[in-house]
Amino acid sequence: MRVVKAFTVCLQRCFFSIAIFMCLLTAFSVFANDASNTAWQKIQNQGKNQSVYFYAWGGDAQINAYIQWAAQQVKAKYNINLVHVKLSDTSEAVSRVLAEKSANNHTQGSVDLIWINGANFAAMSKHGLLLKDWADKLPNFIYTNPENNPSVLFDFGLPTQGMEAPWGQASLTFYYDTLATSAPPQTLNELLSWSKANPGRFSYPKPPDFLGMSFLKYALVVLHQHSDAMLQAKLNQPATDENTAQVLDSLWAFLNKLHPNLWRNGEYFMQSGVQMRRLIDDTELSIGFTFSAPEVPAAVKRYDLPKSIRSYAMQDGSLSNTHFVAIPYNASHAQSAQLVANFLLSPAAQAHKQKPAIWGDKTVLIQTSLTAEQQALFKAVKPHPSALPLNSIKRTLSEPHPSWVEAINTGWEARYGTSQ
Amino acid sequence: MSKVLHTADLFSRLVKITPYCLLALLTIPVLGGLIGVMLPAFGWAPVLNKTNMSLAGFNALWDTPGLSQMIGLSIRTGLISTLIAFALMIIMLAAFFNSVWLKRIEHLLSPILVIPHAAAAIAVSFLIAPSGLFTRLFSPWLTGWQLAPEGSLPYDTFGWSIIIGLVLKELPFLLLIALGILAQPELGKKLRKQHQIAVNLGYYPMVAFFKVVLPNLYPLLRLPIFAVLAYASASVEMPLILGPNTPPTLAVAIMHWFNDVDLTLRIKASAGALLQLAITVGLLLIWLLLEKVIAIVFSQSLINGRRHYAHQLVRTFTHVFTCVILAFIAAALIGLVLWSVAGYWRFPDTLPSSLVLLHFENAFTHIHTPLFNTFVIGLVSTGFATILVLLCLEAEQITAKPLSKWAQIIIYLPLLVPSIAFLFGIVWLQQLLNSQHAFFNVIFVHLLFVLPYVFLSIADSYRRLDPRFARVAASLGASPWKVFFQVKLPQLFAPILIAMALGLAISFGQYLSTLLAGGGRIATITTEAVTLANGASRRTSAVYAILQMGLPLLGFILAWGLPRYVFNNKQL
Numbered sequence: 001m002r003v004v005k006a007f008t009v010c011l012q013r014c015f016f017s018i019a020i021f022m023c024l025l026t027a028f029s030v031f032a033n034d035a036s037n038t039a040w041q042k043i044q045n046q047g048k049n050q051s052v053y054f055y056a057w058g059g060d061a062q063i064n065a066y067i068q069w070a071a072q073q074v075k076a077k078y079n080i081n082l083v084h085v086k087l088s089d090t091s092e093a094v095s096r097v098l099a100e101k102s103a104n105n106h107t108q109g110s111v112d113l114i115w116i117n118g119a120n121f122a123a124m125s126k127h128g129l130l131l132k133d134w135a136d137k138l139p140n141f142i143y144t145n146p147e148n149n150p151s152v153l154f155d156f157g158l159p160t161q162g163m164e165a166p167w168g169q170a171s172l173t174f175y176y177d178t179l180a181t182s183a184p185p186q187t188l189n190e191l192l193s194w195s196k197a198n199p200g201r202f203s204y205p206k207p208p209d210f211l212g213m214s215f216l217k218y219a220l221v222v223l224h225q226h227s228d229a230m231l232q233a234k235l236n237q238p239a240t241d242e243n244t245a246q247v248l249d250s251l252w253a254f255l256n257k258l259h260p261n262l263w264r265n266g267e268y269f270m271q272s273g274v275q276m277r278r279l280i281d282d283t284e285l286s287i288g289f290t291f292s293a294p295e296v297p298a299a300v301k302r303y304d305l306p307k308s309i310r311s312y313a314m315q316d317g318s319l320s321n322t323h324f325v326a327i328p329y330n331a332s333h334a335q336s337a338q339l340v341a342n343f344l345l346s347p348a349a350q351a352h353k354q355k356p357a358i359w360g361d362k363t364v365l366i367q368t369s370l371t372a373e374q375q376a377l378f379k380a381v382k383p384h385p386s387a388l389p390l391n392s393i394k395r396t397l398s399e400p401h402p403s404w405v406e407a408i409n410t411g412w413e414a415r416y417g418t419s420q
Numbered sequence: 421m422s423k424v425l426h427t428a429d430l431f432s433r434l435v436k437i438t439p440y441c442l443l444a445l446l447t448i449p450v451l452g453g454l455i456g457v458m459l460p461a462f463g464w465a466p467v468l469n470k471t472n473m474s475l476a477g478f479n480a481l482w483d484t485p486g487l488s489q490m491i492g493l494s495i496r497t498g499l500i501s502t503l504i505a506f507a508l509m510i511i512m513l514a515a516f517f518n519s520v521w522l523k524r525i526e527h528l529l530s531p532i533l534v535i536p537h538a539a540a541a542i543a544v545s546f547l548i549a550p551s552g553l554f555t556r557l558f559s560p561w562l563t564g565w566q567l568a569p570e571g572s573l574p575y576d577t578f579g580w581s582i583i584i585g586l587v588l589k590e591l592p593f594l595l596l597i598a599l600g601i602l603a604q605p606e607l608g609k610k611l612r613k614q615h616q617i618a619v620n621l622g623y624y625p626m627v628a629f630f631k632v633v634l635p636n637l638y639p640l641l642r643l644p645i646f647a648v649l650a651y652a653s654a655s656v657e658m659p660l661i662l663g664p665n666t667p668p669t670l671a672v673a674i675m676h677w678f679n680d681v682d683l684t685l686r687i688k689a690s691a692g693a694l695l696q697l698a699i700t701v702g703l704l705l706i707w708l709l710l711e712k713v714i715a716i717v718f719s720q721s722l723i724n725g726r727r728h729y730a731h732q733l734v735r736t737f738t739h740v741f742t743c744v745i746l747a748f749i750a751a752a753l754i755g756l757v758l759w760s761v762a763g764y765w766r767f768p769d770t771l772p773s774s775l776v777l778l779h780f781e782n783a784f785t786h787i788h789t790p791l792f793n794t795f796v797i798g799l800v801s802t803g804f805a806t807i808l809v810l811l812c813l814e815a816e817q818i819t820a821k822p823l824s825k826w827a828q829i830i831i832y833l834p835l836l837v838p839s840i841a842f843l844f845g846i847v848w849l850q851q852l853l854n855s856q857h858a859f860f861n862v863i864f865v866h867l868l869f870v871l872p873y874v875f876l877s878i879a880d881s882y883r884r885l886d887p888r889f890a891r892v893a894a895s896l897g898a899s900p901w902k903v904f905f906q907v908k909l910p911q912l913f914a915p916i917l918i919a920m921a922l923g924l925a926i927s928f929g930q931y932l933s934t935l936l937a938g939g940g941r942i943a944t945i946t947t948e949a950v951t952l953a954n955g956a957s958r959r960t961s962a963v964y965a966i967l968q969m970g971l972p973l974l975g976f977i978l979a980w981g982l983p984r985y986v987f988n989n990k991q992l
Contacts, residue, residue, distance in 0.1 A: 059952070061960070087940060091680060264572070267664075271660075283568045302959075303762065303957075307764065
């Protein structure tokens with residue numbers, strides 16, 4: 001009997017303490033929620049009515065127009081004056097922030113928001129040039145379902161640590177001129193034999209150009225598809241003096257075979273993806289590739305590419321990555337920049353961006369975390385004949401560790417940088 | 421009365437210090453910029469946690485693969501393009517000296533002067549590319565090509581494409597400078613008379629030019645030629661669009677290193693900028709040496725009394741070559757216009773399949789801000805430069821002391837020192853001073869490049885003013901300020917407008933300086949055009965190139981038309 005009573009008392013106490021614990025927990029979570037709400041409220045109050053200098057690559061008319069649209073939206077919503085500073089290379093902004101840091105300009109930086117990923121992000125984070133722990137606190141970040149979606153928390157394998165908010169997703173897409181070639185190569189291996197049969201009709205932008213580097217990474221990842229697991233794992237680890245030769249040798253062997261059949265015999269490489277597009281329009285090249293698939297139908301509509309262009313994805317995989325927006329540590333308008341970043345992540349902005357006629361950039365939001373109303377915004381329309389057919393990407397390849405960019409670049413420069 | 425005296429005194433005092441202001445304005449930023457590049461080159465870069473002086477940057481530079489090819493390419497293209505442009509300018513002057521054709525050729529070539537380098541490079545590349553206008557003219561009916569053939573131009577490893585582009589831009593510049601010198605009343609009259617005497621003595625006109633005019637003309641051409649040589653050896657736009665990239669020229673490589681993600685490359689870039697400076701100085705010395713050699717070799721033939729050489733041959737060659745150049749420029753301009761309105765235009769079609777205004781419409785929707793910036797920056801920097809130059813020239817007359825030889829060189833300084841070598845240093849200095857006013861920074865840097873041209877353009881007319889007007893006015897009791905403002909300036913109305921048009925054209929065409937000093941925040945027509953040239957369709961680039969040409973042309977048309985209008989009205 002005493003035992004039973006003691007047990008009951010114990011149980012009661014247990015319940016009691018659990019109840020208290022639960023109460024505390026609820027109170028705390030409400031409080032925490034309140035805290036994050038008020039924190040966001042504060043950002044909203046401080047960020048309104050200011051200017052945000054958004055440093056973003058400006059080489060594509062469609063993307064520039066989308067940023068203009070976003071500027072009108074944040075003007076109406078927060079009275080923020082979003083200024084698009086058009087870069088021809090994102091690294092220009094990186095060097096600018098670095099120069100400001102060197103001049104001890106720690107609070108009055110000229111860059112408020114920057115469009116970034118991969119090696120540029122790695123460089124900025126290495127030098128401590130980015131504001132931390134803000135991106136994961138954006139109210140709209142929840143729609144990316146971060147627990148089950150590592151692609152918004154890792155940039156080329158590096159943890160983002162709340163330093164950048166995801167903006168969109170891109171995959172390497174190929175396109176060809178049907179009047180010049182009827183059977184474009186479907187794999188990396190076929191590309192090699194196709195180049196032999198059609199000498200001078202293919203090439204890639206000279207690294208460190210983003211797109212040229214992407215092609216080399218695609219080749220590297222595909223070449224290691226049948227390597228043993230140990231070697232494959234090295235692609236996701238930092239490049240070191242020891243493993244560089246081991247990992248990259250197959251790439252150099254491949255390029256040695258490919259280069260003699262490239263445009264200009266591989267003695268000159270184009271500067272950028274857009275120059276490649278121009279050369280396809282000039283019929284000097286027959287196959288090209290891009291990281292923003294909707295650019296191809298848009299170019300056809302603008303007469304920049306012939307109507308005979310068709311897009312497709314390689315069978316052996318498409319290199320894919322997420323691109324982000326980040327705030328420098330010394331941004332003059334960091335709060336306003338967060339408001340803009342949160343707007344860019346909103347279902348309305350993401351849906352508008354995904355429309356093929358606007359930009360066609362794939363959203364980073366996960367459909368299941370959206371309401372039915374929000375999901376309806378993303379309804380697809382019939383694509384242009386030159387556009388990438390829906391669901392043609394069968395297999396995505398993830399980016400290797402960003403340190404491989406440097407290793408590939410150095411090796412490439414030493415082997416192919418000097419043609420005479 | 422005493423008040424008038426006082427203000428006059430103030431004006432004279434103000435005038436007397438302007439030459440020093442002008443010289444300081446030109447030397448301090450350039451030298452400061454050079455120091456700003458020198459410190460990181462020797463390893464002093466606090467941002468990168470490097471404060472030890474070392475030669476690591478230079479060691480990294482020497483280890484760069486293909487460095488010798490880069491240097492070779494820079495020297496080759498700089499020297500050969502300047503030599504060709506100079507030689508063409510001389511034989512054109514010689515063949516058409518005292519002929520109406522010289523004026524006509526000048527009018528045909530002068531629009532080229534205001535075409536920005538990037539736009540000219542795009543136009544040239546369209547002509548000489550394997551899919552360019554030339555091959556289209558002969559395909560497929562003659563060649564059978566249905567797809568563009570393989571070719572080596574542009575981007576050839578020797579650099580001929582760069583040389584073609586540079587010659588087309590430099591030739592009009594040198595020709596206009598030479599004609600400006602010959603337009604000086606005393607010198608021009610003297611040379612023309614001497615030429616006439618030589619012709620009367622039986623010398624063929626071209627021979628007379630080489631033996632009589634050239635030896636007197638050349639010393640006055642030396643500084644402009646140096647500016648051309650310095651520019652050609654270190655410019656970025658032309659080699660970027662027309663040159664090879666395995667490896668590129670040294671200047672292009674330096675720009676890439678400065679902009680690279682790997683920030684430690686900036687040390688190597690700074691070392692490279694110093695190497696570029698050394699190369700440019702070396703080229704100028706080589707040119708001086710060539711001058712000496714030529715002077716010694718030909719000193720005998722000047723007075724050997726021979727009246728004619730292969731006269732007819734050279735004459736025919738000059739005529740043919742002049743026609744070829746003019747045709748080339750015309751074809752490039754036609755190509756540019758066609759591209760700006762082209763619909764689909766597949767190789768080997770000679771003409772676009774349809775003409776559309778879409779590219780212009782698209783451009784005009786985004787053009788307001790860049791257009792506004794271009795105008796404001798151009799007007800402010802040119803206006804300030806003009807005032808400064810006028811005051812400076814007035815000082816020369818008030819003190820009756822002409823500018824020293826050194827001062828002349830200093831005025832040329834921003835044109836002689838490769839901009840890639842000092843602009844990055846200036847940006848570093850601006851950040852050190854924490855100058856946040858991007859607009860001001862850009863105007864300031866533009867001023868550096870506008871000042872020399874405005875000075876060179878006005879100086880001759882100012883010095884040529886008949887001093888008796890000023891003396892009469894002063895003896896009638898006019899204050900120095902009144903003499904300057906009401907007697908001298910109205911007489912100089914036309915030359916001032918021409919100088920301002922030139923200044924505007926220079927400001928409109930600035931790319932690297934606008935980009936760096938403005939931190940990319942200030943978009944002008946030119947920065948947009950170059951960004952688009954590297955990142956957009958040839959059609960959009962053509963639209964911007966046409967706009968870039970149109971703006972300065974508008975300035976020149978105003979400068980030519982306005983004086984006539986104003987003075988005609990006054991006569992009425």
